[in-house]
Amino acid sequence: MNQAIRFHETGGADVLRLEHVEVGEPGPGQARVRHSLIAV
Numbered sequence: 001m002n003q004a005i006r007f008h009e010t011g012g013a014d015v016l017r018l019e020h021v022e023v024g025e026p027g028p029g030q031a032r033v034r035h036s037l038i039a040v
Contacts, residue, residue: 001020026032
């Protein structure tokens with residue numbers, strides 16, 4: 001399962017939440033890209 005940092009309201013860093021997300025199957029004309037590390 002993948003993780004995402006999401007926010008559901010405006011505010012500072014205190015509104016950010018780490019959530020587990022399901023990734024669906026790609027549709028026609030789409031591709032799934034595997035990543036091991038992403039940083040901002």
